[in-house]
Amino acid sequence: MKKKVILIRYGEIYLKGRNRPFFERTLVNRIKQVLDEVGDFKLTKGQGRIIVEGEKELDDAINRLTEVFGIISISPAFEIDKDFEVIKKEALNLCNQRLNNDIKTFKVETKRADKKFPLKSPEISRELGAYILQNIDHIKVDVKNPDLTLFVEIRDRVYIYTDIIKGIGGMPVGANGKAMLLLSGGIDSPVAGWMIAKRGVSLEAVYYHSFPFTGDKAKQKVIELAHILSKYTGPIKLHIVHFTDIQKELYEKCPDNQITILMRRFMMRIAEQLAIKNNALALITGESLGQVASQTIESLNTTNSVVKLPVLRPLIGFDKIEIMDRAEQIGTYETSILPYQDCCTVFVPKNPVTKPRLDKIEKSEQVLDVDKMVTDAVKNVETIDIT
DSSP states (O other), X not given: OOEEEEEEEOSGGGGOGGGHHHHHHHHHHHHHHHHTTTOOOEEEEOSSEEEEEOSSOHHHXXXXXXXXXXXXXXXXXXXXXXXXXXXXXXXXXXXXXXXOXXXXXXXXXXXXXXXXXXXXXXXXXXXXXXXHHHHSTTOEEOSSSOSEEEEEEESSSEEEESOOEEOOOSBOTTTTOEEEEEXXXXXXXXXXXXXXXTBTOEEEEEXXXXXXXXXXXXXXXXXXXXXXXXXXXXXXXXXXXXXXXXXXXXXXXXXXXXXXXXXXXXXXXXXXXXXXXXXXXXXXXXXXXXXXXXXXXXXXXXXXXXXXXXXXXXXXXXOHHHHHHHHHHHTOHHHHTSOOOOGGGSSOOSSOOSSOOHHHHHHHHTTSOHHHHHHHHHHXXXXXXXX
């Protein structure tokens, strides 16, 4: 009996010792969630492998699985009986299916997880190689740089395949708690969220909207960015904070060159309140050291000082080209460069302070009712469920 299946491999999870079952269950649950969007599939957990069976849509399933954190590689495979005559026949069939003018050499690689199987791995590879050579003309063995590799895995069942498709690795989302992403319409913050989610963290996001200075297209752009991220993370709650009143008050009452830093401090305060309210244990920002005035060490120290939750900055050592490359890789770049202003591009001072002194910033805030401004912003937040 022969079945088409998908073999899923995971790497880092396998090293988790006694906690490994929790990480494996989290990964299996995420895979089920993703595959439910594609069709009807059955999942089986094996030794170091997850096996996916389905009658149709295997190609669609493979495409979606390449976006699941925790998976290091995927192989479309055939599951066959543990009988060496059957293995020989199906190995030859698969090689014949893959033959074309570019394939002139091959090798066989065998993993024998079931040590009770009578032939050892080198013996299986050697005998299958000889059988294929006898039955296919004009093909040779090259063990160092073959055009085609036939993989054989001997487990509870036998799996044969020729392709290994790279996954994105990391940890399954949900395995490492939840954090609140400060999401703008720019290039950086979606990448930052993606990178922390890759470490197994569930995301919620907060966006600061400055209507009417920023329009509905800017808001829709951020919703679309959250939607792209949700393909990797699962559903995301997006909290939209109406930020215009705070910006106006800062603009009217505070020194012009401090406006950017003061805005960042309010964003951090509001994000922390929303994080605590929604059981998130950290904040995530897309800041890169020295990229703009609000991202110098002095500025980061000044904005950090208003929150107690950890602030995760995965891009802190990246340059802009590296961030853009990652944005293209994960599919957010084309949306991020749409030309709609967000709150960080309005009320921008001509000469923003780059080395703010904390005592001066705190003095400027003394003319404001900071607690009320933050409370009002959190109270009037609009939340959208992104799937």
